[in-house]
Amino acid sequence: MDAADRKNREDTIYDLLRTDILDLKLRPGMVFSIKDIMEVYDAGRTPVRDALISLSKEGLITLLPQKGTMISKINYDKIRNERFMRISVEKQIMLEFMGICDLKILTDLEMSIDRQSSILKKKDPRAFMAEDIYFHSIFYYAVKKGYCHQVLLANSGHYNRMRLLVMAEEGIEKRIIEQHKELIDAVLAKDTDRLCNILNHHLNRIVSQERRIIQNYPDLFDEDRQEVHRETDELGVDFLVETKLKYHA
Secondary structure (H helix, E strand, C coil): CCCHHHHHHHHHHHHHHHHHHHCCCCCCCCCCCCHHHHHEEEEEEEEHHHHHHHCCCCCCCCCCCCEEECCCCCCHHHHHHHHHHHHHHHHHHHHHCCCCCCHHHHHHHHHHHHHHHHHHHHHHHHHHHHHHHHHHHHHHHHHCHHHHHHHHHHCCCCHHHHHHHHHHHHCCCHHHHHHHHHHHHHHHCCCCCHHHHHHHHHCCCCCCCCCCHHHHHHHEEECCCCCCCHHHHHCCHHHHCCCCCCCCC
């Protein structure tokens, strides 16, 4: 196998693992071995090891010397920091977008809102998260700041897992879609004050729900608690579906 093939296999297992972590298919705090990953994901030791090292640099994997590897628990301090970065960057993105929006971009935004409404009826938080991320990415790429969006996504693993937990537990709020429409209206009206107020509320809307999630699922969060093995936490089992979270896709 040449270097390019090895890199492709590493990228593939990295993408699969990262997606399963962010989608909460893998429980935060679960411990496993490289051998477990090799068997479940049908991959070789070297690409698995390299993928785990890359994920550990993103804070999604915690390497436990002589104990195995752990899906990093969700850290609330990182949630606050990741949310702060997003609010700070996105506010500027939206202000820049005010000056350049055109019919095609508005059409893309409206089509995304239509898809969000369809997903809302299906009560699928994973699909809704993906469409929500796409909706906001439109603003970044429209002002040629796609790289900023990619950087934020690469550094939002704790924040986005919390968002998914809230949607799975509390249900997808119709208000999210309404706020998306309000953002577009504020842009079209070139009302900067209204835009900033809506965006700030939109990105902070789940703060009041987060403490309840932490209280309900303390073992998912980084609070120095002893790890407890549970039968449903095996690799290959979808954590979000198999727990008591109200997720029924």
